[in-house]
Amino acid sequence: MVISTFYKMNQQLLKDTIAQLFAGNKGLLAMDESTGTCNKRFAAAGIPQSIEMRRKYRELIVSTPGLNESIGGAILFDETIRQQTSEGIPMAEALIKAGIIPGIKVDTGAKPMAGFPGEKITEGLDGLRERLAAYKLMGARFAKWRAVITIGAYIPTIASIKANVHALARYAALCQEAGIVPIVEPEVLMTGNHTMQQCYEVTEQVLKNLFNELYQFNIDLEGLILKPNMVIAGIESAHQNSIDEVATATVDCLRSSVPASVPVIAFLSGGQSPEDAVAHLNAINKNYRHHLPWMVSFSFARAIQQPALDSWKGQDANVEAAQKLLYARAKSNAAAMHGVYSAFSE
Numbered sequence: 326m327v328i329s330t331f332y333k334m335n336q337q338l339l340k341d342t343i344a345q346l347f348a349g350n351k352g353l354l355a356m357d358e359s360t361g362t363c364n365k366r367f368a369a370a371g372i373p374q375s376i377e378m379r380r381k382y383r384e385l386i387v388s389t390p391g392l393n394e395s396i397g398g399a400i401l402f403d404e405t406i407r408q409q410t411s412e413g414i415p416m417a418e419a420l421i422k423a424g425i426i427p428g429i430k431v432d433t434g435a436k437p438m439a440g441f442p443g444e445k446i447t448e449g450l451d452g453l454r455e456r457l458a459a460y461k462l463m464g465a466r467f468a469k470w471r472a473v474i475t476i477g478a479y480i481p482t483i484a485s486i487k488a489n490v491h492a493l494a495r496y497a498a499l500c501q502e503a504g505i506v507p508i509v510e511p512e513v514l515m516t517g518n519h520t521m522q523q524c525y526e527v528t529e530q531v532l533k534n535l536f537n538e539l540y541q542f543n544i545d546l547e548g549l550i551l552k553p554n555m556v557i558a559g560i561e562s563a564h565q566n567s568i569d570e571v572a573t574a575t576v577d578c579l580r581s582s583v584p585a586s587v588p589v590i591a592f593l594s595g596g597q598s599p600e601d602a603v604a605h606l607n608a609i610n611k612n613y614r615h616h617l618p619w620m621v622s623f624s625f626a627r628a629i630q631q632p633a634l635d636s637w638k639g640q641d642a643n644v645e646a647a648q649k650l651l652y653a654r655a656k657s658n659a660a661a662m663h664g665v666y667s668a669f670s671e
């Protein structure tokens with residue numbers, strides 16, 4: 326394969342960033358909810374939806390004592406990377422001081438795909454080269470782009486899969502050109518009543534298309550992080566599989582579609598409860614860790630943040646209690662990377 330000069334130049338930098346992110350078997354914390362998503366979660370928890378409350382909440386996260394024991398990198402949203410802590414320290418700098426590498430979500434959201442009812446295409450390629458350069462100056466060393474694939478009647482279509490993996494490949498190329506590690510996230514949603522087998526088939530199809538596209542776009546597979554969904558039945562499905570069944574289906578699916586040269590798989594939690602997400606990650610590592618070519622980690626948002634958000638309720642008096650919950654969930658997930666997590670020790 327012909328590798329473009331800029332990939333070669335950045336190859337070591339990308340590898341080093343990935344090694345640092347996951348050194349000591351840590352994972353990532355996604356705290357990059359868009360304003361709309363963050364407001365939705367605040368509304369559900371009875372928290373006022375203002376720019377200042379979002380800033381306070383993000384400060385609560387980045388100032389959690391000891392978070393770097395289990396979190397190597399945190400993904401910020403555009404609004405947050407431009408905000409400061411109450412002491413006037415930029416959020417990215419506060420993370421670096423806490424021993425956590427800052428990352429940035431660079432897609433501008435999944436929009437309805439014209440001509441394909443029920444399907445979405447993620448936007449954000451226009452001006453991305455310039456935005457990556459600006460984020461790099463603000464301290465970001467890795468980035469995230471999320472594509473969403475919905476399972477339903479006659480969907481996903483091949484057109485939506487192709488459009489989404491094409492955008493992911495062009496995003497990954499721009500990131501690698503900039504020396505920023507791309508997190509490539511093709512999320513097959515849990516929404517719906519599909520079976521685990523349907524999720525398996527769609528996830529496999531999406532990943533095979535994705536890696537074909539990444540290959541065609543000369544992407545350095547050793548210089549990216551894959552952030553997939555676990556293989557799991559839809560939330561509304563009457564039959565939910567056991568923890569071990571999900572672990573086995575997920576591993577089988579990834580083994581059939583993800584090249585061994587990808588260094589790390591960092592799962593999204595996708596709406597699973599914090600308990601289910603950590604139990605699945607634990608079972609994957611406990612049962613298969615020694616037989617997998619990639620490190621298997623996490624890049625959770627809800628499965629780490631939700632208990633802390635619910636306990637904070639927007640009140641200063643609850644910050645310490647919320648931080649303890651955040652710390653504990655991050656710790657449990659790091660333990661699951663070794664396959665030694667136990668619900669009883671939480």
Ligand code: 13P
Nearest residue numbers: 355593594595625626627
């Ligand atoms: P969840 O873990 O809540 O799915 O979020 C991960 C994420 O970053 C989605 O893009």
